[in-house]
Amino acid sequence: MLKNYDEALEELLQRTSIKQPIEDYPLLKANHLVLAENIYVQYDTPFFSNSAMDGYALGGDPCQCSEWQITNRIAAGDPLSNATLQTGEAARIFTGAPIPPGTSAVIQQENTKIENNTLTLTSQIKKGQNIRYQGEELKKGDILLTQGHRLTPASVALLASQGYQNVKIYKPLTIWVYSTGNELINPGQPLSSGKIFDANRYLLITWLQKTRHHVIDAGILPDNRDKTEIALKKAAKEADIIISSGGVSVGEEDHVHAALQQLGQLIFWKLAIKPGKPFAWGQINSKIFFMLPGNPVSTLVTFQQLVIPALRHLAGETLQNCLPKTILAQAQFEKRKTQARREFLRVRVDYSQSPAHVSLLNNQGSAMLATFSQANGLAEIPENTPVHKGDFIKIYPLDYSL
Secondary structure (H helix, E strand, O other): OOEOHHHHHHHHHHHOOOOOOEEEEEHHHOOOOEEOOOEEOOOOEOOOOEEOOOEEEEEOOOOOOOOEEEEEEEOOOOOOOOOOOOOOEEEEEOOOOEOOOOEEEEEEHHHEEEEOOEEEEOOOOOOOOOEEOOOOOEOOOOEEEOOOOEOOHHHHHHHHHOOOOEEEEEOOOEEEEEEEOOOEEOOOOOOOOOOEEOOHHHHHHHHHOOOOOEEEEEEEEOOOHHHHHHHHHHHHHHOOEEEEEOOOOOOOOOOHHHHHHHHOEEEEEOEOEEOOOOOEEEEEOOEEEEEEOOOHHHHHHHHHHHHHHHHHHHOOOOHHHHOOOOEEEEEOOOEOOOOOOEEEEEEEEEOOOOOOEEEEOOOOOOOOOHHHHOOOEEEEEOOOOOEOOOOEEEEEEOOOOO
């Protein structure tokens, strides 16, 4: 019996877990890698109470004073002052400068009038206004980022703001990528009768190159059982993850499936989805092996919907972060013919509309790669479910991220 998509994804994520060693990485080289430990706040943030803008620090309750004498000047980078502002005293202060003791508020310079070094206000102000207090954003000892967080430029900046120079991350995966089939040749080779250019390997490798993983172009495997087994044995020794496309159907020349059963364990094969039914995965010497269908669209759909979530989990991300992201969009098409398998259709989402509109692209065959250059999403159509114009349907954005 074919597995449905939800069951297959749940099982895949449950049975794939991080096995990568932990490494110490310089912060500037850690972007897009996954934290291997919780990171804690080292310093209150702000480190000290400071001014939120250029203006004047006011001593005493602003509701009880009508004028202030300017007695001091404090710039960003100046040391913290021990001198207390007395009632009726003010200090010229700049954004980020430390707040002197006794300050009740900071008034914007635009809302003041100064004559003979005496300051008066041209607008009302509340106690505590325009002061960023020590620790109001982050408290020392709190968790800053959790284990399993994939670092982004923003989180790298956050770590830098706390003085971190190095972080412990999970070592990036080494991924070998094959295509299979005697009919395949590389782009640039002469095109002879019965041959086609290999597109799947180029799709997968360039997609994976957007990550920090080590991606190995393992070439094209011929339709030969012995050569396939030799290649997979080598990959299982050197790679963390093996990915192939083609050779997982039931034809006499589809040898990858048989080679896996000889060398390792087939965990599951065939899904109740369209396209992508022949998808399979297993293990060789504890190394995960993903076997994608040979049709280009089937390769793309199964890679996005199944392999990418698993790769994120294997790289150390939390389970929740690995689940594919979805949106709801309003169908601008009719699809009355239903399928017993769940369908993933190539669509174009118009985000300028509210709610977002989704249009169906022509030529939905699993060998039709051209429409993917126009698609920016996959529409999920549940089993035995028609689509009517105006229905809200689930969309998986297609942005080739990982």
